[in-house]
Amino acid sequence: MGDLTHFNEEGRAKMVDIGEKAETVRTAIAHSSIKVNEVIYDKITSNSMKKGDVLAVAQVAGIMASKKTSDIIPMCHPIMLTSVDISFEWKLTDSDHILQITATAKTKGSTGVEMEALTAASACALTVYDMCKAVDKGMIIGETYLIEKTGGKNGDFKRTE
Template sequence: MSKLTHIGGDGTAQMVDVSAKGDTVREAHAEGIIRMAKEVLDAIKANAMKKGDVLATARIAGIMAAKKTSDLIPLCHPLEISKVAVEFEFLKDGIRAETMVRLTGKTGVEMEALTAVSTALLTIYDMSKAMQKDMLISDIRLLSKTGGKSGDWTAE
């Protein structure tokens, strides 16, 4: 088993020192789904929610979340992100969100992509909860990552 990178010699948590690593282009994609009743989905599609444009707001929330990941997840490095994209796909019973985060740097952006998709879905829930409280957020996962020492990875 490899040495844990976030645990110091004395057993305390530590941020990994990436200062000796070279900069590479890194990109990560994540996805998640929010399931809801047809009436809620139809209202979102029609831009008829009382709180405003649900998907536009969720897109902005996802972008903001990617930029703030190091404030939310312990031991994540603050990053100079060069691109965040948040896209939505209507399903018959919900909405699928997919995020992409890119930078040129010393550490990956997987957590930023996952934080972005989670926050986008939570924003959809928040803006729609007046119509339905039991929406289900699920299937949040990393789809792919590129760059860095560990190379490229894609989910099956």
């Protein structure tokens, strides 16, 4: 593991200087999920939720959130995203209806896009919750984590589980 670089000599928070870092193509893929009941699953998949197309709104919310990451995460640099893509997949069992969310962010720059991908995935899950809470407030937002990232001086990362 690398050293924590977000602290100055006094032990106080600082924004890392990326001025000397090389610009490279960087990607990050993040995951989140939300478990809903069968009624919500049916309403989302039939596009009959009163507030509108839940997945379309969640997708736009994720993209918008990724672009605002530096506004809400204090030490993140504002970056120029070259691409943000969100995909959804249902994982169904006899008792569970889980919406799997995958967010991919890309840039060409001096800092990574992990936080932008994680923010996008999180915002998608939160938006689904917001749009469906009138039906059931018992939804559960699941683990959110980085799947993989490429580019930068620290190299690539790929989750192995």
